[in-house]
Structures are given as structure tokens and as C-alpha cells.
Amino acid sequence: MQAGTTPRHTAGTSAGILAGLASGALWGLSFVAPRMASGFAAMDVTAGRFITYGLVALGMMAWGLHTRRLPTLRQFLAALLLSLLGFTGYYLLLVLAIRDMGVAMPALIIGTIPVWVMLLGKPRGLRWAALLPGLVLTVAGLLLMADVPSAGQGGAGQELHFWRGLALACGALVSWTAFALFNAAWLKRHPEVRATEWANWLGVATGLGGLVLWLLAGTPAAELAATPGIAFFLLLCLAIGFGSSWLATILWNIASQRLSASLCGQLIVSETLFALVYSFAWDGHWPAPAQWAASVLFTLGILASIKAHR
Known part of the structure; x- marks a missing residue:
């Protein structure tokens, strides 16, 4: 223990x-979800996830209203902006990227967030x-x-999808990196706001953002309800x-x-590693040698960054 460091x-x-590690394990599920709901549009997966999040948060706020305060207008506007960066906009870009190029490459791109957070913060x-x-x-x-994604795949159309997916994944990277920095700064400036309160706000x-997305570009409710596998889709959401x-x-x-x-940013590597584990488990096969090697290099890179931070 360093001098001046208390047990508390x-x-x-x-x-x-x-x-942070537990949140990464839970976030990893969101990478494989679009694959599991392949019969549904990317917009519906995104909207379904976040409308559910909103309903859960609203229910929690109503349940504990007698002990918890409501956000001010300024606090709610901050939550609205950060929700766009870290949730609605970010996940829509990610889902579209996964549809274009699979799970592994977007997961690794998002996994570089710890490095960018370290560089910028x-x-x-x-x-x-x-x-x-x-x-x-x-x-x-x-x-x-x-x-890896292009191995054995010819044709200009598939190449276009790969590069389009790469651009979308990079957009998601920028969006969530900004969220990580701004969200941490906001919480540091407002220690009176509890983690659960801020998660609910x-x-x-x-x-609200998910509802707007669905109303603007989602599948109509009647058509969505008639889609095969709707029960599984709702459970997944x-x-x-x-x-x-x-x-x-909250975590x-x-x-x-x-x-x-x-330091907090380094823990996002757990999201990438769990996403890869879930993806390979869903597909029912082991990673290719190149994927093993890339994952090892990626993990070593994060560990080196953590060591540098210390």
C-alpha cells in the first residue's frame, strides 16, 4: 500500500x-443480441432495448419516489445528451456495424475505448x-x-459492407468515448447524485430516445407482433x-x-472479451488462430496501458 493510502x-x-468489470460482462451481451435476433431490424433491436431500459428506470423512480428526488431541468438535459452519446446513438451505430461485419471486429474496435479514454483523459x-x-x-x-471477416469472401458488395461496417463501428467508438469522459466528469462534479439515481435519469x-427512434424508423407494432420469434425478441429486449x-x-x-x-476506461476491455466469448459460444465454435492471436495482442495492449497508468 502506498503512503497516504487508507484501507477505506x-x-x-x-x-x-x-x-467496472461486472458492467463489462453485462455489456458484452449487447454485442451478441443482434445476432440472436437476426430476424428483426436493427432499429427494432435498438429501440426495444432502450424502451425497456426507460420503463425499468421509470418504474424504479416511481417505486422509490418518497426517498429519491427528481432531476432538475438542467440535470435532465445533461442526461438526455449523455444518453444519446452512450446509449441510443452509440448502440444503433454498433448494431448496424455488427449486421455488416459480424461481432468480432466491432467488438475489438469498441475494445480500444480504454486506450482512447487514456489518451484523452x-x-x-x-x-x-x-x-x-x-x-x-x-x-x-x-x-x-x-x-478475418474478408477471409474467403469475394465480391465488391461484401467488401462494401465490411468498410461500411468499419465506419459505423468507428462512429460508435467516438460516441462512447465521449460518453465515458463526459459522464465521469459529470459524476465527479455532482457527488450528491447517487449511482442508482443517475442510472434512472x-x-x-x-x-424517450428509443421511443422516438422506433416511431421514426421502426417496424409498425402490428407487423412487429406478427414476426416469427416475437416472444424470444421481447425476452431478449x-x-x-x-x-x-x-x-x-449502475455498476x-x-x-x-x-x-x-x-483507470475506469481500462475496464471496458472486459466488455470486449465477454462479447467475444458470448459470440463464439452462440456460434458453437472456437476462435480462428488469427482471432486468438488478435485477442491476445489486444489484451496485452490493455494490460500495458494499465501498467503505464500505474
Whole structure:
């Protein structure tokens, strides 16, 4: 233990790390969900997840209204903006990317968020040269993985889908990186707001965004209800709306309150690793050698970044 570090501080840091890892495990489910609901439009998957999140959050707010306060207008506007960056807009881009290029590559691209959060939220006193090993390893893993989706696939149409998916995944990367930085900064400035409160406020804002998305571009209710597999789709929306959204957001807020933005960002690697595990389990096969190698390089890159941060 370093000088000046109290047991309470150490316990708080450990709890923050565990909360961040748990949120990553829950977020990993959202990567494989579009594959599981392949018979439904990307917009419906996105809207279903976030409308469910909004309903859960609204129910929790109503249940504890006598002990919890409502957000001010300024707080709700902040929640609305952050919900667009970290939930509705981000996940729509991600779902579209997964439809174009599968799970593995978008998962690895999103997995570089820890590096970007570290670069943009670098603590003072940390040398840029210390970050170089992690960056090199991560980029090497991504370059190796980039060849996997196109292996054995010819044709200009499929190539177009790959590059379009790559652009969408990068857009999702930018969106969530901004959310991670702004959300952590907001929570640090408002320690009086509890993690559950902020998750509920974000949830209501996200639910409104999901409803707007569905009304503008979603499948009409009657047509959606007649789609084969609708019962499974609704259960899936409940699982990712409650687990991958509401519960994961509470855990992430706990991590954001107890850890620095750059250290907190490193924990997002658990989302990528769980997403890959869930994807391979769903497909029923082991990763290809290139995928193994890319995952190892990627993980080593994150570990190098964590070491540099310490």
C-alpha cells in the first residue's frame, strides 16, 4: 500500500474495479443480441432495448419516489445528451456495424475505448512514451483481426459492407468515448447524485430516445407482433434492457465515481472479451488462430496501458 493510502480508499478502489468489470460482462451481451435476433431490424433491436431500459428506470423512480428526488431541468438535459452519446446513438451505430461485419471486429474496435479514454483523459505526470507499448499492441491486434471477416469472401458488395461496417463501428467508438469522459466528469462534479439515481435519469432519457427512434424508423407494432420469434425478441429486449442497460449503468456509475476516468476506461476491455466469448459460444465454435492471436495482442495492449497508468 502506498503512503497516504487508507484501507477505506483501497476498498473503494477495489469495489470500483469489480463494478467496472461486472458492467463489462453485462455489456458484452449487447454485442451478441443482434445476432440472436437476426430476424428483426436493427432499429427494432435498438429501440426495444432502450424502451425497456426507460420503463425499468421509470418504474424504479416511481417505486422509490418518497426517498429519491427528481432531476432538475438542467440535470435532465445533461442526461438526455449523455444518453444519446452512450446509449441510443452509440448502440444503433454498433448494431448496424455488427449486421455488416459480424461481432468480432466491432467488438475489438469498441475494445480500444480504454486506450482512447487514456489518451484523452491522461492524468498529469504520465509520460506519453509510457503509453506507446499499449498502443502498438492494440493496433497490431486490430490489423490482424481486420483480415478475418474478408477471409474467403469475394465480391465488391461484401467488401462494401465490411468498410461500411468499419465506419459505423468507428462512429460508435467516438460516441462512447465521449460518453465515458463526459459522464465521469459529470459524476465527479455532482457527488450528491447517487449511482442508482443517475442510472434512472439516464434510463428515462434513453427510453424517450428509443421511443422516438422506433416511431421514426421502426417496424409498425402490428407487423412487429406478427414476426416469427416475437416472444424470444421481447425476452431478449428485457434481458439487455434490464441487465445490459439499467444494471450495467449502475455498476458503471459506481466505477466512474470511485476511479479516475483513465483507470475506469481500462475496464471496458472486459466488455470486449465477454462479447467475444458470448459470440463464439452462440456460434458453437472456437476462435480462428488469427482471432486468438488478435485477442491476445489486444489484451496485452490493455494490460500495458494499465501498467503505464500505474
